[in-house]
């Protein structure tokens with residue numbers, strides 16, 4: 001039987017998206033297969049790190065509507081209209097987020113490659129568990145790999161930031 005001829009598929013079309021990132025609207029033109037990690041890095045959000053690109057390391061984690069997700073496993077088209085926050089969007093140099101401060105103060109940063117993802121995961125954890133136990137922190141950060149050091153200082157930094165955030169809330 002003669003083989004059926006298949007017509008070559010036309011490449012997927014790009015679409016203009018308006019992504020809300022760190023409180024601003026980011027306009028990008030991306031094809032359907034472009035991941036959020038690629039779209040953000042192409043737009044200059046280099047605090048979102050490219051690690052394994054298969055959901056193993058957490059280096060690319062961002063908050064979507066307050067929940068940490070791996071940007072490498074998320075298609076940009078699926079998050080239009082959602083609230084996307086990267087680690088750099090949590091605070092500024094002048095007004096650092098407690099997690100950014102305690103990571104520096106506690107020496108939880110070595111090469112720093114995993115740091116943005118760890119901070120994002122920690123923020124996601126603290127938003128639902130304001131007084132996390134050691135176990136909560138270990139589980140909350142279990143999707144984030146640091147390749148160059150132990151995690152003791154990271155856990156300490158998260159504990160301290162959570163305490164500071166509880167105090168801040170208590171003062172309001």
Ligand code: FES
Nearest residue numbers: 051052053058072
């Ligand atoms: S780069 Fe996304 S989980 Fe590793």
Ligand code: FES
Nearest residue numbers: 111112114146147
């Ligand atoms: S500080 Fe280097 S990978 Fe974590």
